[in-house]
Amino acid sequence: MKRNALVLGLAMSATAQAGDVQVAVAANFMAPAKQIAQHFERDTGHKATLSFGGTGKLYAQIRNGAPFDVMLAGDDTTPARLEAEGGALAGTRFTYATGRLVLWSARPGLVDDKGEVLKKGEFKHIAIANPRLAPYGAAAIETLTARRLLDAVQARFVQADNIAQAHQFVATGNAELGFVALSQLMKNGKLGEGSAWVVPASLHQPIRQDAVIIDKGKGKPAAEAWMKYLKGDKAKAVIKSFGYEV
Amino acid sequence: MLAPADFAALWLTAKLATVTTLLLLLIGTPLAWWLARTRSWWKGPLGAVVALPIVLPPTVLGFYLLLLLGPNGPVGRFTEWAGIGLLPFSFGGLVVGSVLYSMPFVVQPIQNAFEAIGDGPLEAAATLRAAPLDAFFSVAVPLARPGFLTATVLGFAHTVGEFGVVLMIGGNIPDQTRVVSVLIYDHVEAMDYAQAHWLAGGMVVFAFLVLLALYLLNSRGRRA
Known part of the structure; x- marks a missing residue:
């Protein structure tokens, strides 16, 4: 009983501050992102809305005011570029998946x-x-x-x-x-x-896909929760099952 | 400024639009004539088929062309059997795709122009003992001139502006299938915006000049 009450309490506290996070996702990561979003919503109470597109197109949309909080890019240069141009939060960038x-x-x-x-x-x-x-x-x-x-x-x-x-x-x-x-x-x-x-990974540079928090996601608890969740074991297991390395 | 690859794409686009427009005038004229004159039950269904490419999103049309023309598709099997080879990823394939895609924009203006002529002038020609073919070329076609002009302009412009179909069946091969619209998209995706602006600007100027020339030719032709 006591444990149930605790779980209930946790769930309530999560929903109490539940928020939305708008995630721009590179097209190649569509399927795993959908699965992760489901787990994320169940586990944290936050809601993740996913938009898919080519990384270059997403970049153009973000630079022109698209309402995204987080970008899961298909490469590592675009998030770095966004950060250098001041469109993304410094220090939030990390590699969430490496492609084969x-x-x-x-x-x-x-x-x-x-x-x-x-x-x-x-x-x-x-x-x-x-x-x-x-x-x-x-x-x-x-x-x-x-x-x-x-x-x-x-x-x-x-x-x-x-x-x-x-x-x-x-x-x-x-x-x-x-x-x-x-x-x-x-x-x-x-x-x-x-x-x-x-193809053996030694034959080419690693295909790193980086995530970063966009300016619009600054100070949003749901955006931070998404980034944290992406680094967690559950998300990693999903990412691996789709043939990426983490 | 424009790079050699950009000029190659401009040239290829002009070539594709010209070949497509000429083919469409050749195929579309008899088709429009039949649609305008027939009392057959088939007029409705055939007219609807001609208009279908307007409904389908270009990338969807392109995707099904890729399936149809590919090695496992019925058309692909036929072209291989006939010794033509497979059409996707070739200039010929783009022509086939463009002809289908721009068909309604050529057939419909010509059909409307033929319908507007009515029976009178053709009956008059017949009483003057003009053979049907003679009446067609010396009465119907000159009277339908504005329709032909609109068809030419729309067919050409629509092919220049085509993107989705080419993207799906083209394969982005220089001098074969890399047309301007695809290259501009590449520049944008690669975040090379300066190059994209130049090429888009060049495309607009080029299209404007071609259209202007056509319209000027037409108004001079009318005065004469």
Whole structure:
């Protein structure tokens, strides 16, 4: 009885100061963010409203007054830039997830587990996310450069605007294979269909995704609670189950 | 200022819009003629199909084109069988997408112009023993001139401004599928706003000049 009363009391104190937090989320983190938001609401009583988009677009919206309290970016340069420009709170930035790159084909058996398929070159199109815009695209270029295959493969690039579209090009079979994010292929903690080579992390710079509190989130308890929750074990378990490293 | 890649995208966009507009005038004119003159039951359904691209969001249209034209889609299987290869990620694919996407903007003005002519002038031509084809070219087409002009302008402009379809089936390949709208989007996403402003400005000036030339040509043609 006593314990129940305590739990009830905690729950009440949480709802007493319950607030809203508006979170801008990079498109590649959509699925885990939704799960984390559910846990977050249940555990803290705060409500998290999620908006999704490409990191560059979210940046433009934030710089032009979008009502976001927190940004979960798809890279680590955008939050740093926001902070340097005075649009984000200094000292709140941290890496909430590190992405893994995968060479993937929807066709079983096309991609071997060492990526030798790149040398054989038996494909017409290889999809990558635009390296200028997407960290996964830049990582793909670094991987090809490290393997000394960039010149051989470059002419067969089809560039997607983001990692979601790169996945789509491969999933529809229009590109035989492509570099995508491991998080896109994970279903219930396992790799889905097709064939894949999980690129060793040593072949490219780490794909760090950083979170930061935006100016508008200053002094909001719900924003601080969200950042704290994101660092906690429950959130980390969700993030890992989607194929990110934490 | 504009970089070589920007000029390449401008040139490609002009090429795409020109090819698309010419093809649309070629396909759209007989289609509009039929829609304007027919008493068939099929007029309603076919007219509705022509107007459908206005309803679908461009990225949605593009996504289904990607499925249809891809190696697992019926059209993709056909083009591969016919030896054309697959259309996505090629200039030809963009032309196909643009023709579908801009179809209503070309067919409808021409159809309206044909309908406005009515039966009178064509019957008069027939009594003067003009063959149907002769009557079409020497009576109907000149009378429908304003409709053709509107169709040309709208078809061209709509293709220049196209983004969603190209984004979905293009693959952002220089000189093949990287048109101005996609490149501006890239500049913005990369937070390279100065470059985006220059290119967007260049696009507006270019489009204005083309449209102005068309309108001037038309008003001179009328005076003559």
